[in-house]
Amino acid sequence: MNEKSEFLYVHELKPGMIITKNVTKGGDFLIREKTIVNEDIIARLNKAYFLEKIEVTISNEVIAQCTKEAEIQKVEETFKEISTGLKDLFLKLDKVKEEKVNDLRVFSEKIQLALKSKEIVISSIVFKGSGEDPIYRHGVNVATLSALLGKWIGLEPSKINLLIYAALLHDFGMTKLEQPVPEKADILLEERYQVVKKHAKIGYKYVDSISSLDKTVSYGVLMHHEREDGSGYPLAITGEKIHCFAKIIAIADELDVMNSDEAYKNSRGPFEILEIIKEKSLHKLDYEYSKIFLEHIANYYMGEDVILSTGERAKILQINMNDLARPLVLKDGEFIDLSKNKDIHIKELKLS
Incomplete structure (x- = not known):
């Protein structure tokens, strides 16, 4: 196993590194040489306020893990940046529509650049869900998953770009509802549902009025809650009448919503969520798109x-x-x- 030596501060230590020499402070013995670094060792050194550099040996395996952690952090920071930018875009979209289209182009480029690290994006970022940000981070996650599925089904690059625009904007209407969406548990589900259902048409109205955007973007926004069996909204259309962008966004949207609900995810388990997507593909989600999506996603779990x-x-x-x-x-x-x-x-x- 190849190894290299480094002198690192305590905050730079990672589990799996090996301390090369005894660590002492003011004559007091702290850590014995050849000790393998773990979280307890790091905590002990932090508690002792050890400020000097420590000589360690680092295996290729630890280097690879550190590299992966750095890449995860990089992608996470990119997604947070896009989420913040998307919030700003939503606030101004109805006032300076044409100018904000360039922001969409930038966001799309950043998402596609992040997708060069597909494994990182899928396993360590997107599959953690959108947490407590059901609009903006959710939009970024849905756009990322939609872009992946678009590539897997063979959409050309120009269409993938438009698909990302549609996915980023799919819940814009949620920010323009006349009344806030009820959040308390004692509000009847039907009342909440009737309020939320309006967002697809509202979003479509705004997005469709942006002349520089292709009409397929507004179709994706309008139809992303339509379902193959006609049970969706706002048009209750079926099958081929639903635009392909909306079919793709629907799958990505369902997955991120389930992954973002910790209680639901913990009770169901990570693989049960994929099973639910499969079940819905029989009647509600596009069967072929869902099949391609699940087959590719499953590949990222082999060996994990x-x-x-x-x-x-x-x-x-x-x-x-x-x-x-x-x-x-x-x-x-x-x-x-x-x-x-x-x-x-x-x-x-x-x-x-």
Whole structure:
């Protein structure tokens, strides 16, 4: 195993590094040489206010992990920046429409640049959901997932660009509702639903009035809640009448909404959410698009670590597209087919 030596401050230490020499402070012994750095070691050095550099050896594996962490941080900062910019765009879109189109171009370029690190974006950023930002970060996540699906189904670059615009703007209407969306649990769901349903038409009205935007962008905004069986809104149209952008955004939207609800995600488990997308593809979401989406997403989980419902760690070896929630895993050298072991399920992904 190749290693290299470095002199690092405490805040630069990472688990897996090996301390080369005894660490002392004012004659007091702190850490013995050849100790492998972990979170407890870092905490002990921080508590001792150790300010000098420490000599450590770093393996290629640790270097790779540090590189991955840096890339995750870089992408996360990009997505936060786009989310902030999207909020500003929404605030001004009805006043300086044409000028703000250039902002969309910039956001699209940044998202497509981030997608050069697909594994990072999918496993460590997007699949964590949009947290407490159901409009702007949600829009960025949906645009990212939509761009991925657009590439996977073979859309040409110019259309992917327009698709990203539509996905970024898909919930613009939520910011223009005449009354705020009820948030309290005691408000009837139907009342909340009737308020929210208006956002698709409202968003379409604003976006369609921007002459420099292709009409396909406004179609994606208008129809992203339409469903294959006609159960969607605002037009209740079916199948081929729904624009392909809206079909793509619908899949991305559903996934991010489920991933953003921690209680729902924890009760269902990460793979059950993919199973729900598959189930909805039978009647509500476009079947072919959903199939392509799930097949590609599943590939990013091969070889990843998971926590089972037993509390034990395992590695995913194979995912059965007919039973997405129950893959074949390897635990302590033992193969476990979760489709045949109904008492065990995957509780948590350990992707980064």
